[in-house]
Amino acid sequence: MSTEPETTQEAGPEVPEVPEAEGQETAPEDGRAAQGGEPGGDAEGAEGAEGEGASRLSEAEAELAAQRVERERIERRKAERQAPIDSGAGLSGKAADLLAAVRAVESGEKPAATVFAGPAPAPRRPAPEPVRRPQPAPAATAPGAPAPEVVEAVRRVLDEGGAPETLAPQTAAALGEGADTVLREDPWQLLRVTGVRPEQADGFARTLLGEACGPDDERRARAVTGWLLEQAALAGHTALELPALIAALAQRGVPDPDAAVQSALAEGEALAFQDALEEPGAPAPRDGDGERDDEAEEPERPVRVLVGLERYALAEESLADGLARLVNSLAKEAAEPWETAAAGAPGGAAELARALAGHGLVLHTGGEAARAEPAALLGAARAAGLRAFAVCHSGDGRGRLTALLGEDAEEGAVGTVAGLLSGAEGPGRDADGALDLDLLIVLDAPQLDVESAAMLVESLPDGARLVLSGDPAVLWSAGPGRVFADLLAARACPQIASRLPDPGPLGELVSGIGIGELNQVEAPGKxxxxxxxxxxxxxxHRTVQLVADSVPRAIGVPPEQTVVITPGHGGAAGTRALNTALKGRLNPGPGRFGGFDPGDRIAYSPAPGRTVPGRVVNADADGLHLECAGAAVVVPRERVEQCVRHGWALTAHQALGSRWPAAVVVLPGDAAQTLSRPWVYTAFSRAERHLSVVHGVEQALPKAVAEIPPKPRTTRLQTLLRTQVASAG
Structure with a gap:
């Protein structure tokens, strides 16, 4: 490694703590607190209260409309099957019985098999399509702005309770029609608004209810339970183990955490699940001849009881069900098209084509160079007459994939996940509402959250093939779940690892980080x-100097092609501070358009978990006009504060799916405790030609690379997949 190029010397879950994602990259930045404080988290996962609330047709509305059509199709198909999901079935009976049973198991008083025996639970309905169903949701995802009279009524209630009136539009969108009545009856429903915290909702409730407000109020306990589960989702969990949830409730001042969980389950605001845990190395029962004895009584297996929000819990079940359908519904057709595709593809692409001849789902792993293999597969499949389409996480990823296809690139062969789900991109749908495809290739697969993955899988017709390709060393999805990692761990389908290494000094550095080694790398070209x-x-100061002066002069990369990556939004060297300093140097101005000026680089969040880099063009009565990935976007004035931020500096999750000619990674001293191997790998691998590391964490960097794995996430997909495979096998 070399020193800085031409610089002028002038004086960076543990589940019980949970669920809040403060300081983590999975917490939302936006949304204002009920008592005027900072929002509920400083990182990025949900990327703020995103989405457009425009009255005109927006990208979010188009996506929701497509989801409604898809939901109707899925409901029709599931109604025909009329079969309950066997895997991961939720516990039935009274919530109190559940909790009593859990205590009995944990105390050792009774074995799990005895405690959970008894009358068979009523069959659960099949898991519905995990679209964002009509329910209280953050204003960011509302398809349209609430009616002015509803907002005004909510404003009056907020004023009575001493909460900022600026929360009125978000609150009205989150609680829907009659939001003012809902707030008067249950002030803690304010916790449904992005960024509001329990202590702030408590203050609002005390002012509004007076002496009728108490810490043991069942409404508070139930609302805090839901809030904790939402915070867990922001941190990536799709459910929480019951003891962890109870401990978190106690930390939040809920006098009777058990009763709080009972109430949330009884009201249908959460679901409980009993999942059997695998015991590695446990032998199967065998008879006297040494053969497996299917009639032998199986030994008791440990179980865990999980509690989760319905939308995420059922999304995982629907995803597992859909994957099993793909694996077991190969079309009865000759293998000739796939053999033809294999014959016309090189190396790893041919291996992928051969695997697809006999399997509905194939996983492909590798770094940036490995993207050439799914690109070659796409071209060979289309040349063989197969209806093939590929999607990436971002517009930049789509552009890089198109470049790999070169002269063979066909219009309409490549898109983004969001574009395919919204219907703006892709091949369209057949008469049954399924995507008109034989093969779907998904690059950047680690960025798939559980809901997006479920919608993709449910959109595929029977007999279609699915390839999920990505780099398993990068950060997991901004949304809940760890779909790609769970699929790799479940080993339920073929896995093909690319043998194409990333080239050059940067490729050597990043490859070493992936295996836990921070190596000294020769970099003769700086x-x-x-x-x-x-x-x-x-x-x-040094970051601004690098972007504005040193890198352009010594490396030849202009400021607009350099990205700055830092661990979080807050702090003295977070994205807010860095963007302020970079704007002052690169595009100074009064910020007359809601803090923005023409030419500003921005990070636009059109939907939860998505960030699209772009720049400001101008502003008028319609809103803020942006240019993002070559497309014109208009953000209504009332949405600018919540879904547009300055974008010279990003967090690693915001930068996922994109690469820049140069990257400056900032590691201030206060970032030492937040670093992990996936974070470092992701940040460093965003650079194509040049990487500068503003290093203030000393030995914390090599320690993070060598010792700190991804933060664990509680998910159910692996267990559900194994159950599906076992029942099918």
């Missing part, structure tokens, strides 16, 4: 530069 700093103020 591909990698380390810039030591003493404190956050110096980190900000």
């Amino acid at each position: 591909e990698i530069v380390i810039v030591p700093v003493r404190d956050a103020a110096e980190a900000v």
Whole structure:
């Protein structure tokens, strides 16, 4: 590694703690607190209260409309099957019985098999399509702005309770028609608004209810339970283990956590599940001849009881069900098209085509160079007459994939996940409402959250093939779940690892990080530069100097092609501080359009978990006009504060799916505790030609690479998949 290029010296869950994603990259930045404080988290996963609330047709509305059509199709198909999902069935009976049973198991008083025996539970309805069903939701995802009279009524209630009136539009959108009545009857429903915290909702309730407000109020307990589960989802969990949820409720001042969970389950605001745990190495029962004895009594297996929000819990069940359908519904057709595709594809692409001849689902792993293999597969499949389509996480990823296809690129062969789900991109749908495809290739698969993955899988027709391709070393999805990692761990389908290494010094550095080694790499062309700093103020100063002066002069990469990546939004060297400093140097202005000026680089969040880099063009009565990935976007004035941010500096999750000619990774001293191997791998691998590391964490960087794995997420997909495979086998 070399020193900085031409610089002028002038004086960065544990489930019980949970669920809040403060300081983590999975918490929302936006949304204002009920008592005027900062929002409920400083990182990025949900990427703020995103989405457009425009009265005109928006990208979010188009996606919701497509989802409604798809939901109707899925409901018709599931109604025909009339079969309950066997895997992961939720516990039935009274919630109190559930909790009593859990205590008996945990205390050792009774074995799990005895405690959970008894009358067979009523069959659960099949899991519905995990679209965003009509329910109280953040204003960011509302298809349209609430009626003015509803907002005004909510404003009056907020004013009576001492909450900021600026929360009125979000609250009205979150609680729907009659939101003012809902708030008067249950002030803690304010917790449904993005960014509001329990202590702030408590203050609102005390002012509104007076002496009728108490810490043991059942309404508070139920609302805090839901809030904790939402915070867990922001941190990536699709459910929480029951003891962890109870401990978190106690930390939040709920006097009777058990009763709070009972109430949430009884009201249908959460679901409980009993999942059997696998015991590695446990032998199957065998008879006297040494053969497996299917009639032998199976030994008791440990179980865990989970509690989760319906939308995420059922999304995982629907995803597992859909994957099993793909695996077991191969069309009765000759293998000739796939053999033809294999014959016309090189190396790893041919291996993928051969695997697809006999399997409905194939996983493909590798770094940036490995993207050439699914690209070659796409071209060979289309040349063989197969209806094939590929999607990426971002517009930049789509552009890079199209470039790999070169002269063979066909219009309409490549899109984004969001574009395919909304119907704006892709092949369209057949008479049954399924995507008109033989093969869907999904690149950047680690960025799939559980809901998006379920919608993709449910949209595929019987007999279609699905390839999920991605780099397993990068950060997991911004939304809940860890779909790609769970599929790899479940080993329920073929897995093909690319043998194409990423080239050059940057490829060598990133490959080492992927296996836990931070190596010294020769960089004769100043591909990698380390810039030591003493404190956050110096980190900000040197970052601006690098982007505006040193990198353009020494490397030849202009500021508009350089990205700055830092661990979080807050702090003295977070995205807010860095964007303020970078704007002051690169595009100074008064910020007359809601804090923005023409030419500003921005990060636009059209939907939860999605960030699209772009720039400001202008503003008028319609809103803020942006250019994002070559497309014109208009953000209504009332939505600008919540879904547009300055974008010279991003967090690693915001940068996922995109790459830039140069990257400056900022690691201030206060970031030492937040670093992990996936974070470092993701941040460093965003650079194509040059990487500068503004280094203020000393030995915390090599320690993070060598010792700190991804933060664990509680999910059910692996267990559900194994159950599906076992029942099918």
